[in-house]
Amino acid sequence: MSFCILFGGKSYEHEISIVSAIALKKLLPQVKHFVFLDALHNFYLIPIQNMQSKFFSSKEYIKAQKIYPKKDGFYLRTFFGEKPLNLPILINLIHGGDGEDGSVASLLDFYGIPYIGPRNPACVLSFDKELTKLLAKGRGVLSLEYRVLYRDMPIPKNLTFPLIIKPARLGSSIGISIVESQEKLQYALESAFEFDEKILIEPFIEGIKEYNLAGFKSKEGMRFSFVEEPEKKKFLDFEKKYLDFSRTSNAKEAEISEDLKLALRENFSKLYENLFEGALIRCDFFVKDNQCYLNEINPIPGSLANYLFKDFQESLSQLSKALPKPDEIKVTYEFLHQIQFAKGK
Template sequence: MNLGILFGGKSYEHEISIVSAITLKDVFKNNLYFVFCDKDKEFYLIENHNMKASYFSSFEYKKSKKLTIKNGGFFIQGMFSKKIPVDVYINLIHGNDGEDGKIASLFEFFDIKFIGAKIEASVLSYSKILTKYLAKMVGVKTLDYQVLKRGDEINLNFPVILKPAELGSSIGISVVKEQSKLAYSLDNSFEYSKNLLVEPFIDGVKEYNLAGFRLKDEIKFSFIEEPNKKEILDFEQKYLNFSGNSKIKKADITQELEQKIQEEFKKIYNFGFDGAIIRCDFFVIDNEVYLNEINANPGSLAYYLFDDFENLVYELAKNLPNTNNIKINYDYLHLISSNK
């Protein structure tokens, strides 16, 4: 079975997606097919040996074979259109385009098999506001929150944390502890989103991350990570200081708490995430588990949280949910014609 990785996209997380794809190249022993979507929504086939940061930052990728998407997959452009021999694609575009449902829609429209969240699950998990509604529907606790738009009358109980509602990777988040710092933080966060999610900031709150996916009738869980952080887990701590698995810390928690976190994950996953590898980030307060956010396309697919990741991905690719194959036979039109 041949796997392909679609990465890039037009979003604030474009470069993070590139880093994720480069990382997975080294994780998989088998060769992968890499399809890059640039800021102009053009698709390119990237050879494995060109999967390095400088190839993209220098725009050398434009020398690669250009692709078009049609029913069944990606095709090399030219006089004789040749299909890329990929059986299943992995949606590895982070943020806008990849996690908001656009790529899921594109793949589903063209009958392309893929690992990733489908349209409805993508829409609900991409928006931090809709994620709150999803959690409420399935009975998972979340922190109290407010939604702010520019020009809204603001009445906050400090300290609070401001989060752009449609963005990941901890981009644009701010902790505000007093009124005098609010205006600057609002301007910063509104640069990234027209809606802000405002939650109480709890200093020193315990955070735990869990990834997983359904394989046949069983959810395969990763180990639970307790991320290293300062005050908050911001963009710099997530990405700029990344140096491989040395920073990954398996959570030292009781079996009871581990099972609680897994049960809350199941409730979320069962609401339409079949076929996707997702990571849920949780808070634990007074031994109660609260959902922080859902990562429908986690960085590097959260491979570092799993044992035997490559084999698990291939098993998932072989056991993706079946799509509804609608037959078009024109019986109704034949009936109309015959009655004239």
């Protein structure tokens, strides 16, 4: 089964998406089509031999073939008009803005273009960390307590340290700081507000256990990856981030009890079902006092969390057969006919 990879986007995670797409190219030799969305919202068809970071950072990509989405697919302009491209199923690999905020999902659904990736409501609820907490609460999944702060609010007092400051709508650790004391708060807030006008404050729990689990729904039901205990890091530098998004070899499976594995899967399913269908997502959990707490949902994880699956290719193929169908809505004019009749027109 072949796919087409959509990457880039107008977002702070634009470069990370390029790294991620190059990783998937290595992993999925059957993928022959790459669609790049640049920061100006132009789409380009990228020849496979150009799928190297330099092609983008040097801006050579602007010489590639421009394409555009339309009813049922992408098109390119020809001398006499336009031509459909007939690309295989798209994988939405745009991390952050455009990809994870629902813009691209809405666009693809509007034009009836099939894709692997979270649908619009799933994007909106996982893109904003406050909404993710409300979702978790609504579905009976625990998460850490938090406070929301907007740019125009005064700096809060009486906080308990250490705490962690996160822009509400960014992934990939951008703008995140751990704050040990009141004096360091202002700087951390300013750093986070550079990326978003809304931030979340959470307690920082030193040494808390972290577990990552990926999965998706196939026609036969939920399918889970193995669980990974991610490497501890207080800060992510660019090298760590690069390694994170370019991973192509299997991670080490966490040594955890069967009970914990089941609890993680149960929480994952509560979050996933009736919302994330069509997407392969990764949920990151904390475990404290034998309880699972949702940390965050990655609706489009770096290089699709391939490193957590023993059968990544087969998983993608299963997922592609279980994509949500668009709503069948029949528009009629019965109501208007009734009005016209009632009015004698």
